[in-house]
Amino acid sequence: MNPFYRIFGGLLLVLIDIHLGQIEILADFIGYLMVLSALNGMDGNLKGMKGARTTALVISILAIPLAFIGQPTGTTMGVSISTDLVTIYHQFTTIVHLILAYFLFYVFMDWSRKEGKEELRKRTHKLFRFYLGAHILYFVLIPFSINIPENVTIPLFILGLGALLIMEIAFLVLIRTYHKEHQNIVPM
Amino acid sequence: MKGKTFIISLLIIAISWGGNLWFYHSKQLEEPIFLEHFYDGAGMFELYYLTNRDDPSHIVRVEFSDGTTLHAEADQYAFRNENPAYGPDVRSKSTHYLLKATRFDEQRMRELGVDHEGKATIHFNGGETIVADIGMVEAGELRKGNGLFTQQSSSSSSNGRSFRSYSVKEELDIESISSPFPEVDDGLKMKLYAPSIGSTGTPDGGGPRTYKKELDEDWSEVAGMPLAKIDFPIKMKSQDRIRLTMQEKKNNLRSYSYEIEVTGTTKNGVPFTQPFLVSNDPQFTPEQMELLIERRGRE
Numbered sequence: 001m002n003p004f005y006r007i008f009g010g011l012l013l014v015l016i017d018i019h020l021g022q023i024e025i026l027a028d029f030i031g032y033l034m035v036l037s038a039l040n041g042m043d044g045n046l047k048g049m050k051g052a053r054t055t056a057l058v059i060s061i062l063a064i065p066l067a068f069i070g071q072p073t074g075t076t077m078g079v080s081i082s083t084d085l086v087t088i089y090h091q092f093t094t095i096v097h098l099i100l101a102y103f104l105f106y107v108f109m110d111w112s113r114k115e116g117k118e119e120l121r122k123r124t125h126k127l128f129r130f131y132l133g134a135h136i137l138y139f140v141l142i143p144f145s146i147n148i149p150e151n152v153t154i155p156l157f158i159l160g161l162g163a164l165l166i167m168e169i170a171f172l173v174l175i176r177t178y179h180k181e182h183q184n185i186v187p188m
Numbered sequence: 189m190k191g192k193t194f195i196i197s198l199l200i201i202a203i204s205w206g207g208n209l210w211f212y213h214s215k216q217l218e219e220p221i222f223l224e225h226f227y228d229g230a231g232m233f234e235l236y237y238l239t240n241r242d243d244p245s246h247i248v249r250v251e252f253s254d255g256t257t258l259h260a261e262a263d264q265y266a267f268r269n270e271n272p273a274y275g276p277d278v279r280s281k282s283t284h285y286l287l288k289a290t291r292f293d294e295q296r297m298r299e300l301g302v303d304h305e306g307k308a309t310i311h312f313n314g315g316e317t318i319v320a321d322i323g324m325v326e327a328g329e330l331r332k333g334n335g336l337f338t339q340q341s342s343s344s345s346s347n348g349r350s351f352r353s354y355s356v357k358e359e360l361d362i363e364s365i366s367s368p369f370p371e372v373d374d375g376l377k378m379k380l381y382a383p384s385i386g387s388t389g390t391p392d393g394g395g396p397r398t399y400k401k402e403l404d405e406d407w408s409e410v411a412g413m414p415l416a417k418i419d420f421p422i423k424m425k426s427q428d429r430i431r432l433t434m435q436e437k438k439n440n441l442r443s444y445s446y447e448i449e450v451t452g453t454t455k456n457g458v459p460f461t462q463p464f465l466v467s468n469d470p471q472f473t474p475e476q477m478e479l480l481i482e483r484r485g486r487e
Binding site for chain 2: 084088091095099102132136139140141142143144146147148149150
């Protein structure tokens with residue numbers, strides 16, 4: 001399996017959440033481990049690779065408890081985020097996830113540059129800006145939800161989550177393109 | 189996005205979390221704040237208190253100043269919601285607080301003869317115990333009907349307006365009106381309407397639509413005369429209507445349920461007492477919750 005395909009599969013696993021009671025099947029940490037193993041199989045001299053490997057390792061360990069503690073109350077209640085430690089921990093891992101995505105974008109851009117695929121590099125750079133911009137804005141605004149009235153936060157939540165989901169899907173589609181490009185270079 | 193910009197963005201996220209968590213914690217109450225209650229045994233007894241929004245505990249029992257102990261009605265917790273803000277006892281909520289009400293059995297209160305004033309000891313299900321001034325709580329006695337008054341209608345609105353209306357079955361004179369809690373009446377505007385009282389506004393008897401209108405009308409337009417200005421006796425003929433309209437002043441943050449006593453004599457010379465229930469159902473805006481914390485939070 002080529003590395004891009006494994007990164008794609010890993011991140012898809014992270015995106016899909018299926019809970020059986022407290023236990024999450026298709027646990028996130030398995031997805032992150034897939035990303036980590038894919039990165040280890042790639043050229044270590046790519047820009048951002050060191051950061052990506054480190055972050056993938058950190059989040060693989062960090063995400064293990066997530067599979068067993070269930071979703072934070074903020075998610076099960078639908079809207080209002082609570083301030084308990086589980087929620088904070090959950091939020092923290094999503095930020096580490098963003099850091100991982102940041103480094104992955106760098107790895108991808110450097111890979112496409114080295115392979116001489118300028119179009120793909122440009123496309124990646126464009127999504128990179130949107131992806132990070134949307135996530136940072138969302139993460140800066142989300143803590144305000146504990147201090148402002150529900151009727152304001154609910155529409156914002158829906159809008160924000162919708163935007164983030166679109167970004168995640170766009171990222172996955174992009175990785176699939178990388179997978180195809182990679183297949184064209186190294187026929188299996 | 190360069191590494192530096194990204195790190196600054198992460199810092200801003202951290203500051204946003206830190207700042208909001210700090211503000212959230214600065215708004216937390218150390219312990220629930222109880223409303224002042226005025227209860228004389230009429231209507232329902234509910235204990236109102238303001239608590240933190242994520243506080244899942246509820247009252248189990250109350251020790252009154254006369255030594256009696258009363259357990260809360262447990263059935264309202266039969267279907268519990270995981271989120272305290274959607275519990276059955278929540279009357280109002282804001283971003284940081286919940287106004288909760290706990291029900292008690294009035295019959296049991298009468299059996300115990302509860303006579304309370306001032307500080308009570310309140311036990312919560314989490315084991316927490318607090319001492320707080322809850323006002324005046326008396327059990328009272330069940331009244332026997334006099335058969336003279338027929339309830340026509342009663343209604344109340346969230347703007348603090350409520351009324352009760354009766355018709356009388358025979359000719360009688362109302363000689364006085366008295367209240368067990370004159371201090372509550374001070375913060376309450378009351379108007380009494382009867383055909384023989386020179387009155388302003390719409391007369392009673394116009395059907396449901398008039399009642400609804402009466403709840404939203406300007407106070408000066410409400411039928412009747414302020415209680416303090418009435419000349420007794422009030423003469424009433426058979427089938428005459430009498431109506432008491434009440435208007436709670438804004439920001440009177442308290443709970444009450446008691447009876448105003450209307451006394452008089454029938455045409456045949458038989459004395460009677462007719463109770464008029466005066467009660468409110470506190471529901472607070474976020475601003476009123478802040479006001480309550482300011483008034484009763486640091487005692």
